Amino acid sequence: MQSSQAVTDHCNSSQEAEPASADQRLALALKELKDLKAALNAHAIVAVTDARGVITQANEKFCEVSRYSRDELIGSTHRIVNSGTHPRSFFLQLWKTISSGQIWNGEICNRAKDGALYWVQTTIVPQLGPDGRPEQYISIRADITQRKRAEEQALHLALHDALTGLANRVLLAEHLQRTLASSRRSRRHGALMLLDLDNFKDVNDRFGHSQGDALLCQIALRLLACVRETDTVARVGGDEFVILLNELDTDPAQASVHAYAMAERLRESLGSTFDLGGLLVPSTLSIGLLLFDGSSDGTEELMKRADMALYQAKERGRNNVCVFDPTLQASILSQTGLIDDLRQAIQRDEFHLLYQPVVSPLQQPQDWEALIRWQHPTRGLLAPAAFIKLAEESGLILSLGQWVLRAACEQLTHWGRVPATAHWSVAVNVSARQFLDPAFAARVQSVIEGSGINPSLLRLELTESMFLTDIEKSILKMQSLRALGVQFALDDFGTGYSSLSYLKRLPLDQLKVDRSFVQGLPGSREDAAITTTILTLARTLGLQVVAEGVENKAQFDFLLQHGCSAFQGYLFGKPMSAQDAASHFPPARQAIAGSE
Known part of the structure; x- marks a missing residue:
């Protein structure tokens, strides 16, 4: 049984646990309401309007964000912060919703007193009277300007x-x-x-x-x-x-x-x-x-x-x-089709090389320039002008140039087995894109080693435009191949950006006078002056000169008279197959030339 003291203690503790008085409960509720209001005012923009939309109450946050005083806000409508961003239909729909007693949610762009725009996430709650019609509206807004700016910035970056x-x-x-x-x-x-x-x-x-x-x-x-x-x-x-x-x-x-x-x-x-x-x-x-x-x-x-x-x-x-022009479209589509065919042409073995002789003053072949031709299955035989530029623009020039190099070296190997043609060398044109390829020198060396040719019988023909970007890298690339024995010629000399400063530094063996200067010889004073200047310059630099485009004896005689040592053109032979090259310059004649 419990003692009387225990019963007394139990009664006292029960009295302490009894509910507080009504005044205490009211004070507690008012404190909780005050705390909630303080929290709401710290975060949200709050306004109360009457049924007509006239502002009757505005909290401090509304004043802070809008830059208007409470006196300026109360008695006004929300038109005071209208930014003009939203169309009239936007607000008509808003009023239609809340005037029917429904809650409206959405984003609104407002304008502060200082002209600054700000965005608010808004909830408008109608307070209904006994007749079920709204007597006032309470709007609670959260400032989302920073979020909207971030969204706008992201959208701007995306567009x-x-x-x-x-x-x-x-x-x-x-x-x-x-x-x-x-x-x-x-x-x-x-x-x-x-x-x-x-x-x-x-x-x-x-x-x-x-x-x-x-x-x-x-x-x-x-x-x-x-x-x-x-x-x-x-x-x-x-x-x-x-x-x-x-x-x-x-x-x-x-x-x-x-x-x-x-x-x-x-x-x-x-x-x-x-x-x-x-x-x-x-x-x-x-x-x-x-x-x-x-x-x-x-x-x-x-x-x-x-x-x-x-x-x-x-x-x-x-x-x-x-x-x-619509005709332009047809031409471009035709070229596009040619590029597609070009991609398959190497695998289909549709290319072959022709060789044009470069002769000595005795008109005996000492060098051959390899010239590519494409035997297209439907368009017939195509010269380089019809497809080389397309190959460069499409990037196919790298594989095409590599094929030309291999084919030319294979022909050198074949000629090397015959004593009468073993001394012949071959010049191969190199495109700018090929030469600028970081792997160019390694690719050339690989082909030389694979074919087993004498590297000194291979001449690479470059153009002046290749040296505009990085002359130092170009020189190093040439020197690495020159160390193997490969020779270099500067093609179309005089038509590009000729510079004596780089000409004396490049490891060249040969200059090729462009055919545009040779065509006017000997009658054109300008062409004669340019050609003789190039010949003098080459002698000073210790370079051989090849005159391209020699088509008649008068041109040949002029060039020979002024010290030109090598000649190329239709006067001595058009581009021909390797088999025709041997018959065009019979071995007996070559042997005589060699004994001389």
Whole structure:
């Protein structure tokens, strides 16, 4: 049994656990309400309006964000913070919702007293009277401006070029789609211009990529200065830009005139010198122009056609404006088909080499230039002019050049087995893309070792343009092959960017006078002066000279008289097969020449 003291203690503890008084409970509830209100005011923008939308209460957060005092807010409507961002229909729908007694949620962009825009996530709760109609509205808002700015920045980055701030390919496609739709409605034409900087790679190579980026930014500014605010300027590649002109004219002729005038204005604007921190850099521009209307094909097809026009502008010598022509499309498609065939031609063994003799003053062969031909299955025999440039642009020149090198070395091996032809050497043309390939020297060495030829019987013909980018690397590359015994010739001398400073440093064996100088001999004083100067220069540098394009005896006699030591041209033989080469210069005649 419990003691009397235990019972007393139990009664006392029970009394302490009894519920507090009504006043205490009210005080506790008021404190909790005050704490909740303080927390709400610290985070949320709160306002109460009457049924007409007139603000009757506004918390401190509303004043802080809107920059209006409470006295300015109370008695006004929310039009005081209307930013004009949303259409009238937006607010009509909002009022329709809350006036029917429903809660509205959404994002609103408001304008503060100082003009700054801010975004709020808003909930508006109607307070209904006895008749079920709203008597007042309580709006609770959270400031989401930072989030919206982050979203806008992310969207901007997704739709704009990071370097120049111009529209990127994605945004351009959207604008082009809208322009096409607008053109269908208004029947006004639009124009698409694809712009490409001429020789931009040279700027990067000579001055560095940071200067190249600075140039692109300046170009973007000039483009924006030339067009209207309603037009679109986009950067869609390294040095490739697009201009989209809209709402030109319903008459295609007038629209074309306006678009072409704009293209010329752009070309002239970007054709002047750019100042890159005191470094003056010239630049020119090639433009492909396409006029379109609402009936035109999709955006992808329009871009292809503008690209075709740009290709034609560059073909015409760059710094040009070319307007798209349907016949141009047929030509480009034909070339595209040729590239596809080119990819398969090596595997199908459709190429072969012809050889043109390089003769001595006694008109005996001392060297042969290997010249490629393509026996196309449907187009017949194609000369290099029909496919070499396509091979360079498509990157196929690396595999094609390697095939030529192997085939020429195999022929040297074959000639080497016959005493009468064992002394013949072969010259192989090397493209700029081949020579600039980091693996070029290793590839040549591999072919030499694989064929087992005497390296001194192989001559590689280079052009002056190959030495514009990095002369030091070029010299090292040549020296590594020269150490094996390989010889080098500078082809088409006098037609490129001739520089005596690099000419004396390059490990060359031979200069080849371009046929354009030989054709005018002996009658042209200018050609005669240039040719004799080259001959004198070569003798001073200890180089052999080959005159190309010798077609008649008068040219040969002039060159021989002025000390030329080797000759090439139709006077001595057209390009021929290896078998015909032996019959064209019989071994007996070669033996006599050798004994002399």
